[in-house]
Amino acid sequence: MKVVAFSGSARKDGNTAILVRHALDELGAAGVECEFLQLAGKKAHGCLACGKCAETRDGNCAGIRDYISEECIPRALEADGIIIASPVYFADVTSETKALIDRLGYASRQGGNRLARKVGAAIIAVRRAGAIHAFDTINHLFLISEMLVVGSSYWNVGYGRAIGDVEQDTEGVETMKTLGRDMAWALERLAGD
Numbered sequence: 001m002k003v004v005a006f007s008g009s010a011r012k013d014g015n016t017a018i019l020v021r022h023a024l025d026e027l028g029a030a031g032v033e034c035e036f037l038q039l040a041g042k043k044a045h046g047c048l049a050c051g052k053c054a055e056t057r058d059g060n061c062a063g064i065r066d067y068i069s070e071e072c073i074p075r076a077l078e079a080d081g082i083i084i085a086s087p088v089y090f091a092d093v094t095s096e097t098k099a100l101i102d103r104l105g106y107a108s109r110q111g112g113n114r115l116a117r118k119v120g121a122a123i124i125a126v127r128r129a130g131a132i133h134a135f136d137t138i139n140h141l142f143l144i145s146e147m148l149v150v151g152s153s154y155w156n157v158g159y160g161r162a163i164g165d166v167e168q169d170t171e172g173v174e175t176m177k178t179l180g181r182d183m184a185w186a187l188e189r190l191a192g193d
C-alpha cells in the first residue's frame with residue numbers, strides 16, 4: 001500500500017508540510033509506504049484546456065511538461081491513497097495546488113476515472129480564516145473522482161502563521177495524527193477486498 005502526499009505551499013517545509021508529516025508518520029508506523037512531494041519552487045502551470053489528455057487517455061496531462069505531469073500525476077495514478085495539502089491563500093488553496101487539482105482531475109477523468117476507489121484526504125494550514133473553503137476545494141476533486149474521503153476527529157486543519165507555528169496547535173496536530181491512523185485503517189481494509 002502506498003500513499004503519496006502533495007503540498008501546494010510556496011514555502012518548502014512550512015506549516016503545511018509539518019501537518020502532512022504528522023499524518024505520514026502515523027501512516028508509516030502502520031506499514032504504509034509514503035512519499036511526499038512539495039510543489040514549492042517547482043514549475044506548476046495551470047490547465048491549458050488543450051484537450052490533449054482526451055487524445056492520449058493515459059491519465060496524465062499531455063499538454064505541459066512540468067513537475068505536475070512528470071512527477072506528481074504519475075505518482076498519484078499509482079498510489080492507493082492521495083493527500084493534497086495547501087495553505088490558505090485568500091480563503092482558498094494556492095495557485096500551485098489548484099494547478100495540481102485541475103490537471104490531475106481532468107487528465108485522470110479523461111483516462112477513465114483513474115483515481116476511482118483511491119483513498120483521499122485534504123490537509124489545510126491557515127493563519128485565521130478560509131480553511132473550510134480551501135478544504136472543500138480539494139475535496140471537490142476527490143469526490144468527483146469516485147475517491148473515498150477520510151476524515152478525522154476535526155476537519156483537517158492546523159493553525160499558524162510563521163513556519164512552525166502549527167506545532168503549537170495541539171488539536172490540529174492530533175487531528176493530523178488521527179487522520180493518518182484512519183487513512184491507514186481504511187487502506188488496509190480496502191486492500192483486503
Ligand SMILES: Cc1cc2nc3c(=O)[nH]c(=O)nc-3n(C[C@H](O)[C@H](O)[C@H](O)COP(=O)(O)O)c2cc1C
Nearest residue numbers: 009014015016087088089090091127128129160161
Ligand atoms: C498570499 C497569502 C495569502 C494568505 N491568505 C490567507 C487567508 O486568506 N487566510 C488566512 O487565515 N491566512 C492566509 N495566509 C496565511 C497562510 O495561510 C499561513 O501563514 C499558513 O500557515 C502558511 O502555510 P505554509 O507555511 O505552508 O506556507 C496567507 C498567506 C499568503 C502568503
